[in-house]
Amino acid sequence: MKSGSNLEKILKAGHFAFTGELGPPRGTGAEEVRHKASFLKGMVDSVNITDNQTAVVRMSSWAASLIVLQEGLEPNYQMVCRDRNRLAMQSDILGAYTLGIRNMLCLSGDHQKFGDHPQAKGVFDVDSMQLIGMVKKMRDEGKFLGGAEILNPPQIFIGAASNPFADPFEWRVHRLAKKIASGVDFIQTQCIYNMEKFRAFIKQANEMGLTEKVYILAGVTPMKSVGMAKYMKSKVPGMDVPDEIIKRLQGVDKTKVADEGIKIACEQIEEFKEMKGVAGVHLMAIEWEHKVPEIAERAKVLPRPVID
Amino acid sequence: MIVAKRKPFDEIRQLLKGYKKVLNVGCGTCVAVCLAGGEKEVSVLNAELDMAGKLDDNPIEIAGITIERQCDREYLEALDSKVGNYEVLLSMACGAGVQFLAERYPQIPVLPAVDTTFIGVNQAVGWYEERCRSCSSCVLGHTGGICPVTMCAKGLYNGPCGGTNKGSCEIDANQPCAWYMIYERLKGQGRLDCILEITPPNDWQNQIPRTVIQPGYSKPETTAK
Ligand code: SF4
Numbered sequence: 001m002k003s004g005s006n007l008e009k010i011l012k013a014g015h016f017a018f019t020g021e022l023g024p025p026r027g028t029g030a031e032e033v034r035h036k037a038s039f040l041k042g043m044v045d046s047v048n049i050t051d052n053q054t055a056v057v058r059m060s061s062w063a064a065s066l067i068v069l070q071e072g073l074e075p076n077y078q079m080v081c082r083d084r085n086r087l088a089m090q091s092d093i094l095g096a097y098t099l100g101i102r103n104m105l106c107l108s109g110d111h112q113k114f115g116d117h118p119q120a121k122g123v124f125d126v127d128s129m130q131l132i133g134m135v136k137k138m139r140d141e142g143k144f145l146g147g148a149e150i151l152n153p154p155q156i157f158i159g160a161a162s163n164p165f166a167d168p169f170e171w172r173v174h175r176l177a178k179k180i181a182s183g184v185d186f187i188q189t190q191c192i193y194n195m196e197k198f199r200a201f202i203k204q205a206n207e208m209g210l211t212e213k214v215y216i217l218a219g220v221t222p223m224k225s226v227g228m229a230k231y232m233k234s235k236v237p238g239m240d241v242p243d244e245i246i247k248r249l250q251g252v253d254k255t256k257v258a259d260e261g262i263k264i265a266c267e268q269i270e271e272f273k274e275m276k277g278v279a280g281v282h283l284m285a286i287e288w289e290h291k292v293p294e295i296a297e298r299a300k301v302l303p304r305p306v307i308d
Numbered sequence: 309m310i311v312a313k314r315k316p317f318d319e320i321r322q323l324l325k326g327y328k329k330v331l332n333v334g335c336g337t338c339v340a341v342c343l344a345g346g347e348k349e350v351s352v353l354n355a356e357l358d359m360a361g362k363l364d365d366n367p368i369e370i371a372g373i374t375i376e377r378q379c380d381r382e383y384l385e386a387l388d389s390k391v392g393n394y395e396v397l398l399s400m401a402c403g404a405g406v407q408f409l410a411e412r413y414p415q416i417p418v419l420p421a422v423d424t425t426f427i428g429v430n431q432a433v434g435w436y437e438e439r440c441r442s443c444s445s446c447v448l449g450h451t452g453g454i455c456p457v458t459m460c461a462k463g464l465y466n467g468p469c470g471g472t473n474k475g476s477c478e479i480d481a482n483q484p485c486a487w488y489m490i491y492e493r494l495k496g497q498g499r500l501d502c503i504l505e506i507t508p509p510n511d512w513q514n515q516i517p518r519t520v521i522q523p524g525y526s527k528p529e530t531t532a533k
Binding site for chain 1: 461462463464465466467468469470471472473474475478479485488491492500504506507508509510512
């Protein structure tokens, strides 16, 4: 065991993992975090706590992670390279681990231009690839990036993202290979809508032997509306939404669109369960946490396994 | 070359507020080539300042001189006999030139008339684009001659990120993704192995003022502080 986190145990035991996501509030107070967490408890193996998602200031990811932990849910602490340099990153990791955080997701982060402080200086002292390597060095060598010994090194289960759809498509699997070489333990992918392209990506990853070296969790976000699908298709960089998805949502009665979105998500999850090289699903039900129990139920991923 | 652009006229007037005798010093090198602070720009700015002063009933005495390079002592010398006649020096050189001028005449205020913008290339007359951040550790040898530090919005050493959109950067559809270009160029050269390797965290050398002394040279005693 690298970290002994619940997520690691589930994956190691060969169960099909199911993780969720929770965005911290734009303000103080634990109530909103606890409220969102209440829908996820018992439904997911671990919950990603986003880090100033879309470059908008929110409660810090480690603080919200700790609240979630108090609620009996296991956090997956997200950290972006945009907001902190290597000193701040390493000290946050020490603090987070000390207070019980065991999973981390290493990300580059959306550019600050998108957020509520477009004037901010982007840090990007290290990139996501280098962050993975830094956390691994801290864990496996017990050393800081600068080389000094760490007293009681943090035992973190290291995650990263992968976008199988962004250009250049042929390079994406090699980028995944680089993340594995850097030391990543698990991958959560970008939201998948183009299944054909994802199948091709996984096939390539299988052929290169990558899926034996890393756990891949397929990213799923149910569409709430036709507007959301159109927005994701045209406005979100690196997102691939085929026209069939939009047509299918348009084809149902207006009151049934969200239900159809969940249905599509569940069909995808069924396919992922059978797909060689896919170790689980990462459900990003953005501002739709209260729907997670229903989605988990309909996707037949309940009850979640409990491992001591 | 170093590319600069003239400061807004009102800002220059604000900087000069209260001064009656001004010498505007242009630079004949980079800023002249990029049409920001050479001889021609000095006379245009002086004419504007002169006119604005008269219109305001607050005329100023303004003269102009353009020297070959403000970042070079040899050329600054030509100013020694002149500056004493003025209350203030306006410099149209890059930030390095402004500072070198201020260093040479510490008793006289030296004010910048341009904003130094980047190290870049001349795409066409009047059109310049940034290409280099002078990071002190050039990686162009394995990135197909395209700088990820400058051209990637996140300065990623191991790109492309997940935001690449049909060859554009996530920040703007009109901004090409540096890493997409790097990939395409290296693929064309059959050199993709260059970016299969992980580039380790950078050793940032541009966090303190840097000095270069070329091999075989040393800091002359006379100019050392
Ligand atoms: S899209 Fe390309 S240029 Fe823009 S931040 Fe990502 S890797 Fe860099």
